[in-house]
Structure formats: C-alpha cells, structure tokens
Amino acid sequence: MVVAAIVCTGLLLTPVVQGWLLQRLVGGQPGWRLALDDFGAGPRGVDIERLDFAMPGLQAQASPMSLRIAPLRLLRGGELRIEHLNAHKVRVTIIPAEFLPGAPSVSPVEPFAGIMPWLRSPVAWALVATSVEGEIAVMKGGESLVIGEFKLSGGGLFAHDPGKFDYEVTVRSIILPPSPANKVRSRGVVRLEQGANHEIQRISVEGDLVLPTYGKLTLPTGTFTASITANARGETYDSQLAFGSSATFDLKSTLDREQSTATGTATLEIDQSIAASLSEVKLPSARLTASVTAKADLRSGNVDTTITGELALREWVKLSPGLAGLEPVTGKLDAALTRRAGKLSLDRFATTLRGEASPTVVRFASDRALDLAVLPSGRIGTVTIDHASFAFVNPLLKVSGLELSAGEFDAEWSVEVKPDQIVHIAATRPVRFAPVTVTGPKAPPIPPISFAMNPVLDISPKGAELTITDVLASTTAGDRIALDVSAKSVFADRDVRLSGRMRSALPSLFATFDEPLPFELTARWDFRQTGTIFHAERLEFAALRNDDAASPSFSLQLLRPLAIDLAAPIAPETASGTEWARLTFSQFPIGWISRWLGNLKLSGNVAAGESVVRSAPNGRWIASADTPWQLADASVAKGSNSWIKGRMQVSPHFEVDRNRVFFDLAGLEAVAQDGSRVSGHISADARLAEERVSTTVALDADLPALPSSAGTFGAVHTHLRVEAHNESRSIAVVDAFEFRVRNPERELVAATSPGPFILGFSDAGSLQIITPRPLTLSVGELPLAWFSSRVPNLQLDGVMAPLDLTLEAQSTKISLRALQPLVLSRVNARYGGHDEVRDGHLSLIPGLDLTLICVNQPTFQIAYSGTAYTSQGELRLGSGIAMDVDMAVSFVGDHKAVLPSGIEFVSRVDLGVLRGLPVFATTRWPSSGTVVTRLNGDLLGKAPLEWWSRIEGIPSITSARVLSPIEITARGKLVQHQTLDTSVTLRLVASEPSDLSFHATLDLVGGNLQIASGLHSTFLDLEDVLTYVDALGSPPKPARATPRLLPAASAKPTIQAGAPFWSTLRGHFELDLAQIKKKSYRINGVRGLLDVGDRDLVLRGLEGEMFSGRWGGNVRVAYQPENEVEDHALTAEFNIAQFDSSTVIQTVFETEKAAVNARIDLTSKLHSEGNSLVKLIEQAAGDFTIESRNGVIRLAVPKQDVAATAVVFGGAVLLSPEIRALGRLLKKFAEMPVDHLRISGSGTAAGEMTLSQFQFDSPQVRMFATGSVHAADGEPLMNRPLSLSIDLAAKDEMAVILGGMSLIDTKPRADGFHPLKEQFKLGGKVGRPDTQPLYDLLARAVTGSKGTWGLLMRSLESRVKKLKGKPKAQTASSKPTLP
C-alpha cells in the first residue's frame, strides 16, 4: 500500500498530469483538494513554490518543485511532453482516521469503479524523466510524525512505450521501537503503460521486501509482484508475496464494473519454519494451506465467502523423542461465511483431524448457522472422538518399562450455550476407553482394563465445574475401581473444590498365588483451596479385610477439618496436642507384597501400630507412634529356602515445622528365630533454611554366626555407626564411621574413619572423595578353613595373619595400602581328596591405586582405571623359596565390565622346591632348575605384549648332566577378543645353540595355541630338544583303566599321557629348518608342512639333504585315547635317494675306506606306540629296503698292515702259484664293482634289525646273505654289531681263481655262477665289517690245512723276510700294487 501510495504520489506530482487530473479529481471526487502557491509558467517549464494536495486519508505537500515541458509539442501536436519533473522535499502524510468506515469522505452510494478511471488524460502525454524524493508521515493526534522516506526516479513513459521508475521506500516499523535496525525496506521497479486513449492501462510493481527482526523471528527477504490491469469489463488484480519457501501469499481478483461485482481468491501457504524460529524447541514438520474465495456485490454489499484449509503435521519426534509414536496427522477446515444486509453469519463450520496410520478421527462441527453479531444460545455443535489410540504414549513410558496396548477411545460431547454465558459440554454417550493392556517387564500383572465414565464440563466467565460420575475401571479378573469425582472452580474467589469417593477391589495387584484378595480399599475426600489456603474437610482411606469389613486392617483418617496456608504450612494455632489424623494397623497382612518381589516370598502381618499426627507449639507437626508398629510372624523366603523368620518393632517419629523436618526410626528392634537380633535407630534431621541435613545410623547386631561360618568364628557382634551431614546440596561430610565385627575372643573385621571425610559431587557433577586422614581397615587372624566352604572340593588349613590396610582418597584418586605384608602361613590344601600344598607360606604386599570417575549429570555414569599390585611376593614350601613374584596389573572399567589394560609381571620359580608340592610327586617334574619369567605390556592391543622366560639348571632325565638353558621370547599384541597374536622364539643356549621361531595366535580364554606360519631355525639339535622334551615333557596322567599286562619282552611304561603331547598347540607350520642334527646325523635344508590338529600331528612333504642324498618323508602321530595303555601311535615313512654310503660310514669311522661305496636309495617305514614323543621315537619299529647300482664293495683284507699282505697283493713271482692266485683274488675282493645291491629287513622297537635279504650282484661275484644288526644302546647304526651268513658264487676269472683253490663247485648254477662250497660269516660293525672268516677260508684253500688267514700271513711273513737279501729287481717286483 505504501508503494502504491508512492506511485500515486509520484504520478500526481508530475505537473502536466496534475494539470488535467486536477480538473477531474478535484472536481469529481468528494473530499479532494489542491492548492498551488507561486505557480509560475515560463517558455521552458513551470516552477511551483508550493503544492498542497489532499484526498481522504492522504495529504501531500511539495515545496518547491520544478517541471520542464516541451511547449512546442503541446502546441503543434497536442502532446503534453514533460521533459523533467524534479521535487526533493515532498511529504506524503497518511491519515488513518479517514480510512475508518463512516468517515465523511467515503461515499456510501457510489460503487467502487476501479482505479484506472482516475488515471485518464484528454491529450497524448509523455514523461521523459522524473526524480522525486520525500518523507512519509502519519497523522497521529493531530500531529504529523515522519515514519519513513521514499525515492522515485525514472521515466521513458510514452504513448506506446511503458515507463520504468525505480523506487526505494524505507518505513519505520510500527511494531518495534524506533531504531535504525527496526525499519521496513522495499526496493524495486514500477512500470506504467498507456492505453489507446491516453489512459493508464497497466501498473505493475516488482520488488523486494526486507522486514526487521521481530524478537526471535527473522524472515528471509521477501519478493513480491503486484499488478493492476484495465480491461473492457473492469480491472484485474494480481499479486504474489513470498518469503522463500516458508510462506507464500497469492491474491487473484477481478472487478466487473458492469455487474458491479468483485470476485477473488486468496491463498496462503505456510510451513513450520517461521514458527520454529520463534521457538526454543524444534517443531514437527507442518504445512498449512488456506484458501478464501469471496464474491462481493459492490452495490448491495453482500458477500459470500468460503474458507477451506488443510493442515499436515508429521515428524512429531522433532518436538520430543517421546512423541516418536505419534502418527502423522492431517486436518481439514471447511467454513462458509456470508454477509447479507449487513448481517454476518457463520453458515457452517467443521474441522476434522485424522490420523494418517490409524482410524483416529477428532471432529468439531457446528450444528447450525450462527449469527456472529450476537452471542448464540442452545446447542451449537458436537465434538466427537472416534477410534483414538493412546499407543503414542509408549515412547514416553519406555523409561518406566511399561507399554500400553492400542486401546480405543470413543466419546461424543454436545456443546451447548446456556443462559449466563455458560458453555455446557456434556457426554451424549458414556466415554469408553478399552481395552487398555499394560505390558512390559515392569508392568504389574493386570488383565486388560476397560474404562467408562460420564464427564460433564460447564465453563462460564465466572467459573468452571467438572463432574465425572460413574467412573468404572474394571478387568476380567475381577479388578474394579468405582469412582465419582467433581471439581469446581470460582474464578473470582480463586476457589477450587475437589470431592470424591472411591472403592476398589484389586485382586490382580494384591492377591497372591496361595492367598485370595486380602482387602478392599476405600477412600473419601473433600478438599478446597482458596488462594493459598488449603482446606481438608474430609479424608478417609482404609483397607477393609475381606473377612472382617467392619474393622479395617489399615486406616488413615483426618480427625477434624484442617486449613493450611500452603505458603507457610505450619500447624494451626490450636491447643498443643490436638489430634488431627490417625494411622492405624491391625493385623494388616503383608504377604501381598510377595507379588512384587519375584521369587521372594514375604509373609506376616503388621499386628498392631498406631501413629497420631498432632499439632505442637510454634506451628510444629508431630507424627508419633502411640503404639509401636509391630511386624509379627514375618518371614522372607526364596523358593523353598527360608531366609529369615522373626518379628520386628519400630516407633517411627516424624516432626515438621516451618524450618525443620525430623525423622527417626526409633526403637528399632528385630529378632529372628535363629537368635539374630538387630537393634538401634536411624534418624535424619533437616534444617530447611540452611539446607542442611544430618543423619545418624546406629545399629547393633548379635548374630549366632556369620553366614556359613558357624564353626569358624562362632557368635559375633556387629556394630555400625554412621554420622553424616551435608555441607551443600552436593557435598556431604561423614563425621563418624565405624563398622566392627567381633566374636567373644577378638575383633574379626573393623573399618573405621579416624576423622571426618568428604563425599560429594563437584560443580561439574563428578564424584569427589577426600579423606584428610586415611580410613583404616583391619582384618584379624583368619583361619583359611573359612574359605573351604566357598570353593567346592577344597580343604584349606592354615591362617592368614592379621592385616591392617588404609584407604586414602583425594578427589578422584583412591589408594589402598597394606601396613604389613599379607601373610598366609602353615598352608595345607587338599583338592578333591588329593594333597595339593603342604606346609606353604605365602607373603606379599598388596596395593591398589584407583582413579574413579563418577558423574551424575546428565545421567549417572561410572568409569575407573587403576593398578593392582602384588609386591615382594614370596611362596615358601617347607624351608625353600618356591617362587618370588612381583606383579602390577592395570585395568579400566565402567559399571558394566572391567578390562585388564596392562601388566608388569616378574617371577622366579625354583623347580626343585616346587617339586615338593604333592601335586608334582608322581610326575616327571625336574629335581632342580629355575624359571625366570617376565611379562610386560599392553593388554588392550594398543602396544606390544612381551614375554620372556629363561629355564636353566634342569637335569637330564637320567640326572647325568645339567641341560643347557632355554630362553623363550614372545612378542605380540592382543587382538580381537583376548587373542594374542605373537612371534615366538625359542633358543637353546648350548655350545651349538639351537633355535626355533614361529608366529602364533594364543586364545587366552580357551588356552589354545593356533599357529599358521613358518617354523624357522638356523640350527636344531634334535637330541638336545628331545632331551628337554623328555625332561620337561607333559607328566603322564593316571590311566583310566587298569593297564593290561604286556609280554616281558615288550614291557614298557603303560600309563596314558591323557592328552596329545602337543597339548593345546593347533595350526600348521611351514618348516624352514636350515639344519637338523641328531647325534652324528644331519639333515640340511629341511622343508615340509606340519599340521597339528585335535587328534593328529602330521608332517607332510618332508624334504632335505642327508648324506649328499635327497631326504624325504612323511610322519603322522595320532592321539588315540581309546588305547588304554599307550595313547599315541606313530606311522612314518622316510626315504633317502642316492645318498653316499661312504659319508654314512665316515660319520663313525672318519678315516675308514668304506666297505660299500655307492649311491644308495633307502626307503623305510616305521611305526610305534607310546605316550610321549621320546617314547614314540625310542620304540619305533619298521621295515626298510636299501638298493644301489654301480657302486663298489670292498671286502677289506684283515691285517693289511702286515708286509706279507702287500706281497700277496703284489703277486710276487717268487710266491707259489696258490699265493699268486690268492693275490689276484684279493685284488678282486678289494674293490668289487656293484651291479645291484639290495638289502631289506626290519627293525624292532628294542633296536634289533633283521636283515632278511642281502643280495649283491657284480659281474664275477654274487652274494646272498641273511643276518642281523644287534641293538647297542646309544650307538649309531654304523657302530652296531653285524652278523651276516653269506653264500658266495663266482664266475669268469673269479670262478677260475676260486676253482683253482678248490673253493667252488665245478658245476655252475643256472645263472652261470659257481657257488662257494662253504658258507662264510661276516661280523664286525656295520660300518666296518670283519672279513676274517672269509679270508680264513681262503687261507685254508691255499695251505690245504686248517690254518687261518693269520697263520698264512705269518708263514708268508717269514718267507718274505728270507727274501730280503735277494736282488733289488726281485725286491722291487715284490712291491705291492695297491688298487
């Protein structure tokens, strides 16, 4: 409107327009006025010293203003062309009073004909340029107040060209106080278009609108457009105003000048964002669309209006999380408003709210048309609620653990206006709400509830009265609450009355499984409050026994009317001792409470008790027990287990006045059937003005025994006294604290505070505890037998020496310290009937540091961290120290869980002393040795955890020597759920150190060790390892059944291991062992896979290098607990391909020329049963096969060092032909080429080897032998005794030689070989066979006697000596020619 005024003013201020407008407006419009001062016209224009214009509601003055026109155009062409209009001191004054209806300037008869007819010109005209500035004022109380400024500039308005004018308006807010910020600003463009007859055809405005901030409301910058367009029938009006997407307003209307009607529709759309900016809370999503369609007859003034609206509300959770269950709601409004003959009537009005997800409908509808000019009377409308559900309250009930079923609420009220302006709202049918089911873990076990009632509400300017009669809440289980209530308020008197009566029978709440409903409850009350004065005129509440309704078992009764000023609730100034209320118990049962105690069963009754409330001087109320409250035949049981039976008596005393509340549970005395007796009192005294409360708890108890400790401590007396007061709302001081338990002989436990200590919460809500002097905790000598009853199957003897501890707290830091070591002495322990510890003595210094963070805002939370210490720990067994240990375990936790976070652990264990424990008596526990261990690091996986142990001084199982130390290093991190991911290195610190390293995961809960990595070693002495395994191997466990007797020859230890010898190790290794050594055997570059499962340990694909050959094999050890004697079984196969036989022999006989020099293939299969790894290896038996081709066998000549041997080898011509033949034979035997060698046989667990086949094929000799290799404990195979019986056969030259010696049959065998007539034997060692028997046989062939090879050689030796004097040539020819 302001803009329109400015535009109009701008136009009016153009002199040319003024010139002819003045003719029409001033003359034709009632109330219009124009005055010009010093109007001077010249050849180029007009100067006006002062212009004064007025119309109804508006005045304008300009002084001065200048106008420049083009007179020649006016003269020649009849066109008024305004070249320039300039006015900079224009004041436009708005006069609100002249806009009011009935103002004299408003014509009552002329129908509105539109705006454009006012803006016509008789001649063609143009406005080239204009610049107008001025003030906007408002007339208030006869005084003109400037409220804003405006500027208008532009032009270019011609007959066929629209003019464009920029405007800027600033107006002071009429709502906000004057301030530079509190202004309404608009800036934009006004366009004017001329019609064909020089009239203004169209006015349009386009601009922005900046409103100031109204409190919390800050609207976005608005944009608007508005236009007035003239047409043949009248005018159209179109405008839009938008503030972003938050609010839009759209108006479209039409003026029909001929029909003299105006029609239009206004539409408003708005969402919640504008309202939300005004609110501290978040609002649900909302969208309101309202539309008003009106048609007005401008002649009669009749108006027909239809109002419709739609409202959508959703996402209630934004408003409050508790409203998450409230469904989206849509609303509709439909109303018709008419004006006929000046009478305004609401023809219809209906509004409806519907739930989007439920059938809930809430509706108010008018019953008839209402004349809005007068107060209606009679019934005007109906409110209905159908199918409403209260399930939306469930999120609010969540914290209480309750949940409501979706019962339906149905009601209908009539709304009636009665005389005296009373609005009477009455239910036209009973209001029903059913079924309501309360469920949830904390819900009482109540069947579905049905509610019915008849509420009536009368509201008038004087007061309101609500009466609800026939309220009935009932269930199918017989629960019933009948209620009538009324409330009445008189506004003028600030008087409210509340009356009612109730009777209920609630078996669902008070009846138990074995007891029917014990009582019904009745109540009556009449209350009134006037101002701050509360009148209790009647109050009666009673529990009526079902078996004797006449004498209530509990009653509370107001004895006389009572008036209390709530502003100062003191007792009335009546005679001291006046009785006001009485509370009585008489056989009031308490068994019904069991219903709410889970498995606990409570029984008994309050046999008697009477307390009376009296007034006392100085406005004091005193409630005291005239008869003590006596609990009789009381018992508490859990299931069939009775906890306590007995009686109790207490005299509660309560006093209150304006400044003090005092409460004392005096004369407290409880006696149980077992003789336990507790007496004392608990009191609290509050000074209200000072906000100080002091409390005292003083209890003494005589108990026949501590729980489960009758035989240990006997009867005990306990004493507890606590005195405390508060220093502020959050800080309390415990002035005295004492707790003692003693028996007739001594004090058992005492916790005392030597002075006050402070408890409270800081301003930040953090718990603070400060002990200026540490609290002390003393534990007397404690027989360890006391613990026996707490651990099944454990019998403990010994004593814990008296121990004194201190507890010191400074803010959140708490420390617990022992003033002397914790000592357990003469400890004997038996578990499951077996001695575990004898004569043990444990001492250590315990300690605890704790940081406790406990806050109560916004919710109660507790968190803590700390470290628990064991320092200077020492375990003695007999006279020896079995273990030294120090440990610090850090931890973090909250109210749900505690987690260990770090550990520092060091220990030294003397295995020899520990062997004294009976538990180790039957095991292979080392007789001496020590283990030092340390474990350090993080237990939460943030930093590494390191373990290092050194075992040393362990004797071998034969005690023949002390084994080399072993060091074990593990470094890893805890991952996931208590799993240790670690790298492990074992190092045997021997002269040639062995080492093993691998990566493993250890399940700290199950104890299983899972390995999935390589098993690396640079050197591994299996002998050392097995010796350790033997010395420290898992101790065998008793067999589950009587061991079977084995044959004497195979008698072995017959005790099960009871578990796989690989214990909890699981996983698989990829072997990478640079060198394995066992005694004199070495295998290099061992590769393979080791799989360890629950019942199998498998070595697969073993390969390496041994004796220059390719070594390989597979091993499987099965754990078979079903084998009652030896529960492990080994099966293995090994092979060595193309190994060098000479290197094998040289492992024992380093300088020996090997009897067999060949590349040999060995295959073997082994099997054994045992209960340890060592036994499995020791007891292995099996079959083997050796095969070779293209080697050499040497049957060495005995006594080769004898000179005669060389002579024989030399084949001296001086020797006899037989000797020379023998010489040729020796050369043959000295190195026989091998076509094929095959040896097969088997070995026993005792080490005996049977050679079932020894077959040797060479071009001229074939041998077949059988025999054995005897066991020799600890000796390598090459050094074990050999026994072979050989059948030899020869052909070709060998056959000729042997034939010449008559040693072979003349007739050849089928293979062409001539068998030796006589079998000979080969003895000696496997690596150094003794060929003596063969050569004895040859010697006999030479000499024809029964001599031996030795005799022959000695005979030959003598002959050689005789030849020493012979010529050199002969001597030379006798030199041996060794092969």
Added chain:
Amino acid sequence: MGFATVHIGAAHAESRSLVLNGTITNTTIEVSSGMRLHMAIAGETVTATIKTELPLAASGTLRGRWLGGWCTLEGTLKEGFLLRMRGIVNAQDFRGTYVVDVPGSTAQFGRFHLTIQPSTPTAKTQGK
C-alpha cells in the same frame, strides 16, 4: 654398533658391570622420569648406584642379589626413602616393578624399564 649382551646364567665368580638407562614410572601418581643404573655384579651379589631425573629425582646406592637373571635391589636413597626393586635382566634390558616406602606417607608403586648400554665394558657374551 650392536647391543652388548650379558651373561645372565648361573652365578659366575668373576665380576662384571652393567650400565643401564631407561624410564621409571611411579604408577601411584602416574609420573615418569629418566633413570640411570650402574650395576656391579660379583657372583650373586649386586651393588648398584641409581640416579633418577626430575620429577622423580633421587640417587643412592642399592644392594641385592642376582640369580640367573632374577635381580633384586634395595636401599635407602639419599632422599630418605626406601626403594625396593625386583625384576629380570636379559641380554637386552632390565624390567620390573618397585615399591617405595616414604616416611610419613603410604607406599608408592611403580615400574621401570632399563636398557643395557652397549658401552658396558666388561659385559660377557651370553651363553657363548
């Protein structure tokens, strides 16, 4: 330069010494500082001089036992409090826990981790 190793096996009659540097942490008051320890070992007998830096500054002489890497040290320091250390030495370091008895106050607990310095002149090669 590598870490010197130390003979940690059973007691040997010859004397040897170790210089160790590291950190000591009083877990009661949650404060750490640097620490230097010079140990002289003769058989099972150990004598050590200790010096710790601020804020746990202290110095003095401790005596104790060495049993296969298990090492205990105890002594009253110049500052007047009794220090008892127990831990295990291996080829690289000395780790363990300690307790301090401060006159007129409650005991304080802590841990230490000291690394054997390579400059240890008479250190023996372990197990070799």
